[in-house]
Amino acid sequence: MEQSQNDTGQNYxxxxxxxQNLGVAALITAIITFVLAVIPCVGLIAIIPGIIAIILxxxxxxxxxxxxxxxxxxxAGLIIAIIASMISLSxxxxxxxxxxxxxxxxxxxxxxxxxxxxxxxxxxxxANVSIKVxxxxxxxxxxxxxxxxxxxxxxxxxxxxxxxxxDTLPKKNDTLPKKK
Amino acid sequence: MTLYLRKSKSLNQxxxxxxxxxxxFINIFFAGVILLIIAYSxxxxxxxxxxxxxxxxxxxxxxxxxxxxxxxxxxxxxxGRISEAYQWNIYGMRVFLFFASQLIxxxxxxxxxxxxxxxRKQLILVDCIGSGIIFLFAFWPFIASIFxxxxxx
Numbered sequence: 001m002e003q004s005q006n007d008t009g010q011n012y013x014x015x016x017x018x019x020q021n022l023g024v025a026a027l028i029t030a031i032i033t034f035v036l037a038v039i040p041c042v043g044l045i046a047i048i049p050g051i052i053a054i055i056l057x058x059x060x061x062x063x064x065x066x067x068x069x070x071x072x073x074x075x076a077g078l079i080i081a082i083i084a085s086m087i088s089l090s091x092x093x094x095x096x097x098x099x100x101x102x103x104x105x106x107x108x109x110x111x112x113x114x115x116x117x118x119x120x121x122x123x124x125x126x127a128n129v130s131i132k133v134x135x136x137x138x139x140x141x142x143x144x145x146x147x148x149x150x151x152x153x154x155x156x157x158x159x160x161x162x163x164x165x166x167d168t169l170p171k172k173n174d175t176l177p178k179k180k
Numbered sequence: 181m182t183l184y185l186r187k188s189k190s191l192n193q194x195x196x197x198x199x200x201x202x203x204x205f206i207n208i209f210f211a212g213v214i215l216l217i218i219a220y221s222x223x224x225x226x227x228x229x230x231x232x233x234x235x236x237x238x239x240x241x242x243x244x245x246x247x248x249x250x251x252x253x254x255x256x257x258x259x260g261r262i263s264e265a266y267q268w269n270i271y272g273m274r275v276f277l278f279f280a281s282q283l284i285x286x287x288x289x290x291x292x293x294x295x296x297x298x299x300r301k302q303l304i305l306v307d308c309i310g311s312g313i314i315f316l317f318a319f320w321p322f323i324a325s326i327f328x329x330x331x332x333x
Contacts, residue, residue: 024202028209038319038326040245041235073202087326091237094329098241 019069022060026077029053034084043091050085057081131155203304204290211286214279221254226268246325250275271321278318285311 030053037046057078064071133140140158198205224231231252237245253272256265265272289307293300316323 020202024205027202028206031210032213035315035319038322039247039250040237040322040325041247041250042233043326044236044240090326090330094326095237095240098243098329 019060019063019067020073022056022063023071023073023077026053026056026060026081027073029056030077030080030084033088034080037084037087037091040091043088044095046088047085047092050081050088053077053081054085133158201293203293203300207286207290207293211283214283214286217254217279218258218283221251221258224251224255226252226255226259226264246271246322274318278314281314282311 029049033046033049033053036049037043057074060074061071061078063069064074130141198208229252233251235245235248237243238248247269249268250272252268253265254276256262256268257273257276262273285307289303292303296303
């Protein structure tokens with residue numbers, strides 16, 4: 001009978017030590033997590049040791065509750081671990097939001113480029129254009145502030161034929177002329 | 181023989197006190213961690229730029245964060261190149277001072293804990309409050325950046 005009581009006492013002592021060890025482990029992990037969580041570079045991964053600390057503290061608390069052991073260290077570890085995990089989670093949240101915004105930036109830049117391009121084309125089309133044609137001592141000067149279509153019309157009137165676009169680069173389907 | 185017995189007795193006492201006093205164990209553990217941080221700063225060179233830890237925030241968002249360059253800054257502080265350390269990270273010095281102060285505090289508080297057993301509770305309380313204040317002072321720019329980030333998003 002005495003032997004059995006001694007065994008039970010040793011068992012409780014062992015469980016008490018185990019709970020205390022878990023508490024120390026949880027507190028150390030929680031403090032390290034807290035320090036990591038407030039550093040933006042590594043704060044995103046601090047959630048992992050944070051969860052480990054919470055698990056350690058929870059297991060330790062359940063053991064301590066079973067044998068009515070002191071729980072100060074365990075509660076401290078649990079509170080610090082929860083706060084650290086929340087800080088880490090907030091960092092993850094902020095990083096995700098920034099990453100989402102970063103994906104939208106190229107679109108914004110493209111829109112600005114398109115706007116600038118449109119403005120430049122419009123400016124060129126509406127600009128005052130002066131064309132001087134000189135042939136055999138005859139000079140023809142066209143001054144116009146009208147738009148592109150009017151300028152093309154005037155050129156056609158002067159030439160008497162319809163203007164054609166002359167592309168310097170051959171089209172995809174065009175074949176180069178064979179050398180004779 | 182007597183010296184050996186005395187040594188083994190003191191070692192056993194230390195082991196027992198470590199087992200029974202979690203505060204001492206935690207202090208020794210953190211002192212070890214801080215020494216590892218200092219060793220990390222000493223081993224990896226800012227000139228070779230061979231740091232194994234990379235900024236996850238920058239990898240994810242493409243933008244540098246407040247703590248970018250902290251490893252470089254620590255390495256330069258360990259090597260005595262203080263002005264260069266400020267260029268890498270303006271908050272590097274205060275964070276390094278936090279770790280240095282904690283290393284000293286862990287040793288001092290452990291000695292006080294062993295020397296004055298009657299004032300242990302007060303000692304732990306002073307340690308918690310003091311370390312908390314130093315932590316807030318050292319890491320405040322980072323904490324503020326987190327809050328600013330949450331508010332701006």
